[in-house]
Amino acid sequence: MNDRAAPMKLKRTNGLIWILPAFLFLVIIIYYSMFFTFNLSTMEWDGLSPDQTRVGLANFAKLFRDKVFWKCLQNTVVYFIITFVIQNSLGFIFAAILHTDVKLATLHKCLIFIPTILAPATMAPVFRLLYSPQGILQSFFNWAHIPITVDWLSRPNTALYVLMSVAIWEFTGMSFILYYAAMSQIDMEMLEAARIDGAGNLRTLWSMVLPNCRGTTVSMAMLGVIGALKTFDIPYLITTGGPMHATEFLGTYIYRQGIRQSHLGYAAAISVMLLVLAVAGAYLTNRANKGGGKHA
Amino acid sequence: MKKTLAILLACLLLAAMLPAAMAEEAELIWYGWTPGSPVNESFIEAFNQTYPDIHVTWKQISIDDYDATIKPALANQGGVDLFQCSAGSANGGIEIFASQAIDLTPALIEALGEDYADKISETSLTTMTVNGELKALGVGTVYAGNLWINKDLFDKYEVAIPTDMESWKAAVKTFEDNGIIGFVQGAGQGAFNMDTFHAICDNVNPGQFTKACRGEVEWTDETFVTGLNLWKSLFDEGIMQPGALGIQQYPEANNLFLSQQAAMVMMGSWYTMNTLPDTMRANMEAASSTDDPFTMIPINFPDLAGTGNVGYMFSDIDYATAVAAAGENIDAATKFAVWLGASEEGQQLIADSLNVVPVLKTATPNWDAVQLVNPDAQNEAVKDYLANAMANADNPRFGEISADLNQAMMDVLAGVASGMMSAEEGCEYLAEVQAEQ
Numbered sequence: 001m002n003d004r005a006a007p008m009k010l011k012r013t014n015g016l017i018w019i020l021p022a023f024l025f026l027v028i029i030i031y032y033s034m035f036f037t038f039n040l041s042t043m044e045w046d047g048l049s050p051d052q053t054r055v056g057l058a059n060f061a062k063l064f065r066d067k068v069f070w071k072c073l074q075n076t077v078v079y080f081i082i083t084f085v086i087q088n089s090l091g092f093i094f095a096a097i098l099h100t101d102v103k104l105a106t107l108h109k110c111l112i113f114i115p116t117i118l119a120p121a122t123m124a125p126v127f128r129l130l131y132s133p134q135g136i137l138q139s140f141f142n143w144a145h146i147p148i149t150v151d152w153l154s155r156p157n158t159a160l161y162v163l164m165s166v167a168i169w170e171f172t173g174m175s176f177i178l179y180y181a182a183m184s185q186i187d188m189e190m191l192e193a194a195r196i197d198g199a200g201n202l203r204t205l206w207s208m209v210l211p212n213c214r215g216t217t218v219s220m221a222m223l224g225v226i227g228a229l230k231t232f233d234i235p236y237l238i239t240t241g242g243p244m245h246a247t248e249f250l251g252t253y254i255y256r257q258g259i260r261q262s263h264l265g266y267a268a269a270i271s272v273m274l275l276v277l278a279v280a281g282a283y284l285t286n287r288a289n290k291g292g293g294k295h296a
Numbered sequence: 297m298k299k300t301l302a303i304l305l306a307c308l309l310l311a312a313m314l315p316a317a318m319a320e321e322a323e324l325i326w327y328g329w330t331p332g333s334p335v336n337e338s339f340i341e342a343f344n345q346t347y348p349d350i351h352v353t354w355k356q357i358s359i360d361d362y363d364a365t366i367k368p369a370l371a372n373q374g375g376v377d378l379f380q381c382s383a384g385s386a387n388g389g390i391e392i393f394a395s396q397a398i399d400l401t402p403a404l405i406e407a408l409g410e411d412y413a414d415k416i417s418e419t420s421l422t423t424m425t426v427n428g429e430l431k432a433l434g435v436g437t438v439y440a441g442n443l444w445i446n447k448d449l450f451d452k453y454e455v456a457i458p459t460d461m462e463s464w465k466a467a468v469k470t471f472e473d474n475g476i477i478g479f480v481q482g483a484g485q486g487a488f489n490m491d492t493f494h495a496i497c498d499n500v501n502p503g504q505f506t507k508a509c510r511g512e513v514e515w516t517d518e519t520f521v522t523g524l525n526l527w528k529s530l531f532d533e534g535i536m537q538p539g540a541l542g543i544q545q546y547p548e549a550n551n552l553f554l555s556q557q558a559a560m561v562m563m564g565s566w567y568t569m570n571t572l573p574d575t576m577r578a579n580m581e582a583a584s585s586t587d588d589p590f591t592m593i594p595i596n597f598p599d600l601a602g603t604g605n606v607g608y609m610f611s612d613i614d615y616a617t618a619v620a621a622a623g624e625n626i627d628a629a630t631k632f633a634v635w636l637g638a639s640e641e642g643q644q645l646i647a648d649s650l651n652v653v654p655v656l657k658t659a660t661p662n663w664d665a666v667q668l669v670n671p672d673a674q675n676e677a678v679k680d681y682l683a684n685a686m687a688n689a690d691n692p693r694f695g696e697i698s699a700d701l702n703q704a705m706m707d708v709l710a711g712v713a714s715g716m717m718s719a720e721e722g723c724e725y726l727a728e729v730q731a732e733q
Contacts, residue, residue, distance in 0.1 A: 128543075150539065243542070261699040
């Protein structure tokens, strides 16, 4: 018995050595950074001065009284719900269409997916120009004699929706590619059986294809929650969080507090909250997946 | 024997001189945001005529990204020898960066003598002194509170220069009837809104804005309620172009003015450099315009409140040069900072670039050598403008506004302009933020 156990023990030791670089990387880079951020969140510090004042949990108390923080959360929730629903609906529909005999299917797939691989930093100026009152869209409306003024980025009640349109344009390709892959895994005999039973195209999609793509939908929800919480580039590059925090997200607010206003401790406290919310969001979506896992 | 001795002596002499010669050789990295390439490189070139062994590399960062870039660079204690600073809460604010810079008082005494304070602008010393130490040497002062207009467009459409609300509205309407934006402001970039609001407040009641920043007057004072209502009226009366809150002053508003799609813009003395043909041509090309340079002149901010208080301007040190305490070549870096901020040669270059007003009192633009786009129309206008600007004292631009008050003011101006907040609510919010400091 002992003779057989020895090689097993050796194997385990070898395995630990193999994972050691990744383990050290995780501990040193990620967990140390998390600890450092939490430590920072208990300080009042501008990031450069030798004077660091320990303030305990005061930054967290301030956070709950901060109207802009709550505005960020509200924007995140609205942004997640709307972009998730539209982007996944479009992705699902495009995937279903491209599983039929569409001409130039490869070209269509490329066209749908290309926005996903374009860097937001390169696309932001394009969208600023598109939605500018002196921009392309306004020129089109003027040309078509449509009495619409494209000043949506300047209005607090419309600016967030403009950003959502950019996000939907950019990430629909990701939803599409994942749904397309998920649909490829569905047993064709099951779909044929549904058709024999008299189900039409829409009925088959709704009752057979969509439930079989549940795992993809849940994964997209999890990525969507985390993505919405981490949103930074699109609002920062297009509206810088304005006007009057109408498009402020946790990411842009952390940057504003940490860099612009030099409240590094407070920015760290918001970062800690972001981490807590991201973990909670991932846990809840994962749990939802397990709860109805028969189609996953 | 004599020959051997002579060679030996020569070698010894050479060896003794070598460390000194090597000590002169230095590579410096200079971080900043203004006035930018190729002007900064031309300063370096001129500096190298006096100090050929000190090689300076200019690293330009956009103003919005400056703090985010320079903070980690300084925190890493290496790679930065010189960096630009500004007053108060603006980007590169000296209050934040002072801990990373050396005290330049001894260097300034060496360059200008014990009476150095009499030779350079007072603002450059007061705003850059932190805890009794001069942490950066001012290079030039920047003034704001005026408009710049495209005189060629005004002449072409026979538009009268605006002096009050009604004439401003009329001017804007005439331009818009001709397919040109009358007045452009990138109100999505809050710092420039603060300039406009400051100008309005100085028009309502001169000096109250500065007093409020210092906590000597409450932000709920009637001056600011009136000021915010006038600010709102710029949007309601159609003076601000549609969608102003959605665009930035740089690049959008700047590009619209320089490409002659807009006739008026709220910019300060830094815009004077565009009266130089070469600078304007380069900036017009950057704004996607291939037209010839046009005639632009500064005008007073219109008398919106009807008080007759016009021509008030506010100022800050636009930028100062700090020497990084952790730099490897502090002596060489100090030489450059002093040359740029306190030498006749360096300051004359600053004066002639018309970007900022030099801090050294003896340096003034050499108008005989400076050739403007349209000397007949611009020479006197620009001279009067700079003279008026320099006569306005004790009216800081951002120098006395804390980072928190800065953010609050930007929020209030956007909130009032968009109708999400009344002028009274805005004033109360500013008072709250001021009280918390």
